[in-house]
Amino acid sequence: MTDDQLSLTFAALADPTRRAILARLADGDATLNELAEPFSMSLQAVSKHLKVLERAGLITRGREAQWRPCRLEVAQLESASEWIERYKANWQDRFSRLDQEIKKIQRSQKGQDNV
Numbered sequence: 001m002t003d004d005q006l007s008l009t010f011a012a013l014a015d016p017t018r019r020a021i022l023a024r025l026a027d028g029d030a031t032l033n034e035l036a037e038p039f040s041m042s043l044q045a046v047s048k049h050l051k052v053l054e055r056a057g058l059i060t061r062g063r064e065a066q067w068r069p070c071r072l073e074v075a076q077l078e079s080a081s082e083w084i085e086r087y088k089a090n091w092q093d094r095f096s097r098l099d100q101e102i103k104k105i106q107r108s109q110k111g112q113d114n115v
Contacts, residue, residue: 005056005057005076005079006079006080006083008055008056008057009056009057009058009076009077009079009080010080011052011056012052012053012055012056012058013058013080015049015052017039017041017046017049018049018052018053020038020039021035021046021049021050021053021059021070022053022058022059022072022077024038025059025070025071025072026072029062029069029070029071030069030070031067031068031069031070032046032047032050032068032070035050035070050070056076057073057075057076058072058073058076058077059071059072059073060073
């Protein structure tokens with residue numbers, strides 16, 4: 001995943017409406033009308049959200065006769081998740097070492113208090 005692709009992915013995920021659309025698509029394919037149903041916005045506005053998701057590679061839109069289903073594409077989500085996990089492991093390690101140092105200092109202070 002290139003940095004530009006990662007930026008597109010995170011930019012698309014930054015909007016709560018787009019995250020809700022992705023959550024709905026996790027249950028299966030849906031049309032624009034079905035995706036727009038829970039929102040109080042125009043079909044055109046929902047369509048713009050779909051274009052952002054499609055540009056980020058998070059969804060694809062098919063064509064079956066007059067039905068144009070949207071489908072979740074998990075590859076970009078998995079790539080973003082892998083990127084996050086690398087940093088998560090790094091920070092968990094740092095927090096673990098910090099926690100050990102704090103405990104060492106607390107034990108040292110307890111020992112001084114008992115003297």
